[in-house]
Amino acid sequence: MSTQYTNELNSAVLAELARSPFTSAQLAEMNDEARVTVAEQEAYNRQHPVNAIYRIAVGGSFTLRGGVVREPNRTGKIQISAGQRSGIALEGGWVDYPDGSAARIVTSAGKTWTIHDRGVALVGSTQANGDVITSTRMNVPITEDFPASREG
Incomplete structure (x- = not known):
């Protein structure tokens, strides 16, 4: 693990x-x-001390209901540890569940952090089924307009 x-x-x-x-x-x-x-x-x-962090979700991040963020195949990769790289999860990406179901990620960092016009998913981002990403393999803090959902 x-x-x-x-x-x-x-x-x-x-x-x-x-x-x-x-x-x-x-x-x-x-x-x-x-x-x-x-x-x-x-x-x-x-x-101006830090008072909150929002970590980037990557493939392998966990959710409250036992889901695992699917490894993105069309996003940038970031180094998560010595020699290990993982895809950055995005709004619209998928979370897979042990029962075989899947749900789309529907909230993100908003327009501040995007890849291919899709917001970067964070710990705290929600899925269409109401589940929430609770942890990540990536140890990086980010932006303040979280959670932002895509409009239109």
Whole structure:
């Protein structure tokens, strides 16, 4: 079974998000302008702490009712762990259930994050049968207009 991640914002997640992406050596190699930009961004992040995350759903994500997001075959792939890649689930994609039934994903990140004009599915996205994606194999936070459903 693959490791799954939820949208829980716990101390470990907050510590990971607060960690600088740059080492001391990398900062030392930067020019003054770049170091100022990094310092400004770090100050901004301290003034605007993370208060929610919405992870990207990928093939193999789980739902509340025991469904598994079908591996997308026409979307971009993202690295989910060392050497492993998975397709990004999209609005309109499918969730398969142990009883043989399937349901379409009907909510997504909205227009902010799309692939081929379809919103990227997130942990928290719902299916046409009312089920909800509860965890993902992907450990990445994203956008604020969730959940958005496609109109028209």
